[in-house]
Amino acid sequence: MSKTILITGASKGFGRIWTEAFLQQGYQVAATARNIEPLTELVSKYGDSLLTFPLNVNNREDVFAAVEKVHDHFGKIDVLINNAGYALFGAIEEASEQEAKDQFQTNFFGALWMTQAVLPIMRAQKSGHIIQTSSILGLITLPFLGLYNASKFALEGFSETLAAEVKDFGINITLVEPNGYASDIWKNETHSQGIAAYDEIKKINSESGNSGSFGNIEATADAILQLVATENPPLRLLLGKVGLPFVKHHYAQRLSVWEEWAEVSEIAHGN
Incomplete structure (x- = not known):
């Protein structure tokens, strides 16, 4: 039986690639974005299998209305993919109050509102994903992406908790954690207003980066199709060949420091 998939941030990057891959497999797809014009070609090609409409996930009321619209149209929602997001570049000190709030509104609260809106439907179905x-930046961090890192860490925390809460309803949760990819999130950069004191550090950090290790977003389609099709999806799925070695290296460092301070930690227990 064909699945019905609701995906946000579907007009470019991962969202655009995955939307077309689902349609090619015969799935029904509701694809949303702030600007849905780039999806016009897919509407012409796939007709009734694709429902598109604009959505700003920052607006909780609009999110709940959108989920209801999709459910009314297709009669079910088997898979929700919270893909809308962007990255704020800059040092922690450089981020304005509004920039920090905006980063969390989209990357964290947008996903939270979408999740809350779809859960009653999935509970009634006794199934859902x-x-x-x-991002791997929800597991480890990079300099000058502090607010982005933090938003993904928050997404990881609520989603892992959610997985335990909804398992008995037949609902699965998966955190997809790509390493660096040559996608629009890095092309359409949002930068905080700079503070000169960080200029040299940013230069060194930029020169030490390795954009050549970025993955190809088109290559992620098969992995996502496998993820959607499996009956026992993982809680976490890394995308790309760079992520696992990178995360293992950083986690080994964390474990080493925790072990080094273990005696102090145990004394702090008090008995």
Whole structure:
């Protein structure tokens, strides 16, 4: 039986690639974005299998209305993919109050509102799969992406908790954690107003980066199709060949420091 998939941030990057891959497999897809014009070609090609409409996930009321619209149209929602998001570049000190709030509104609260809106439908169905587009930067951090890192860490925390809460309802949760990809999130950069004191550090950090290790977004389609099709999806799925070695290295460092301070930690227990 064909699945019905609701995906946000579907007009470009991962969202655009995955939307077309689902349609090619015969799935019904509701694809939303702030600007749905780039999806016009897919509407012409796939007709009634594709429902598109504009959605700003920052607006909780609009999110709930959108989920109801999709459910009314297709009669079910088997998979929700929370893919809408962007990255704010800059040092922690450089981020304005509004920039910090905006980063969390989209990357964290947008996913939270979508999740809350779809859960009653999935509970009634006694089945469903919620996929959160996270990042390896929800597991480890990079300099000058502090607010982005934090939003993904928050997404990881609520989604792992959610997985335990909804398992008995037949609902699965997966955090998809791509390493760096040559996608629009890096092309359409949002930068905080700079503070000169960080200029040299940013230069060094930029020169030490390796954009050549970025993955090809088109290559992620098969992995997502497998994820959607499986009956026992993982809680976490890394995308790309760079992520696992990178995360293992950082987690080994964390474990080493925790072990080094273990005696102090145990004394702090008090008995």
